[in-house]
Amino acid sequence: MKSEWDEWAKYYDSDLNPWLNLNEDSILKNIDFAGKSILDIGAGTGSLALKIANKSESITLLDPSKNMINIAKDKLKEFKNIIFINEYFENFKIEKKFDIIIISNVLHHIDYNNLSLKIFSLLKKKGNIVIVEPLYLKPSIFIRNIFYNNFKRYGIKRGYRMLKIIFNPRVFSHLIKEKYLKKDDIISLFNRKIIKENIINDGFYLLVLKNEK
Numbered sequence: 001m002k003s004e005w006d007e008w009a010k011y012y013d014s015d016l017n018p019w020l021n022l023n024e025d026s027i028l029k030n031i032d033f034a035g036k037s038i039l040d041i042g043a044g045t046g047s048l049a050l051k052i053a054n055k056s057e058s059i060t061l062l063d064p065s066k067n068m069i070n071i072a073k074d075k076l077k078e079f080k081n082i083i084f085i086n087e088y089f090e091n092f093k094i095e096k097k098f099d100i101i102i103i104s105n106v107l108h109h110i111d112y113n114n115l116s117l118k119i120f121s122l123l124k125k126k127g128n129i130v131i132v133e134p135l136y137l138k139p140s141i142f143i144r145n146i147f148y149n150n151f152k153r154y155g156i157k158r159g160y161r162m163l164k165i166i167f168n169p170r171v172f173s174h175l176i177k178e179k180y181l182k183k184d185d186i187i188s189l190f191n192r193k194i195i196k197e198n199i200i201n202d203g204f205y206l207l208v209l210k211n212e213k
């Protein structure tokens, strides 16, 4: 399947990606994946899956970009408990319920109509949803992250290379088109019990919900 994300796939695991593996440790700190069945929606190149594959029961890795999925398949080839699905979440169908559903940096790409109903139809009773969503639309956070944090975190040389990528017209037009959900919109979209919520890495909202009211 062709996707606008195919082009991104080749940069995704490189140190030119300003967001390289940025939120994974925060996700790992906030939820225990041991023995759980997991659905990772918009899993990208499968970096989070790689960190939890040996402890979780199974991971269903869904992404509409064939290039992203192919990289994930290669990274995870030694694991037998991973299912790869090259599909948009909107078209995804499966007869299974999961313990944990991850939606990391993807929520704003998915059609919100019926989204929560579909998520709950795939989630076990008392299962968890883990959401990470950027808050970059707030101009002050965007500027601090893109400029100040990139240089502080990665040094002048790499920070400069990253700026060049961000301001590459194709990447920049993609970034400014994105409309991130606000914290309160996410909470009301799902309307479930909040287990944890944190602002992580200075610009991302992490929310863990439990499938009970």
Ligand SMILES: C[S@@+](CC[C@H](N)C(=O)[O-])C[C@H]1O[C@@H](n2cnc3c(N)ncnc32)[C@H](O)[C@@H]1O
Binding pocket: 003, 005, 041, 042, 043, 044, 045, 062, 063, 064, 065, 068, 087, 088, 089, 090, 103, 104, 105, 106, 109, 110, 111
């Ligand atoms: C910013 S990446 C996030 C990858 C990974 N979850 C992470 O946190 O690093 C967004 C991913 O969402 C996927 N995506 C875009 N639209 C989607 C949709 N409608 N359903 C499922 N995945 C989607 C893209 O192909 C891309 O791999």
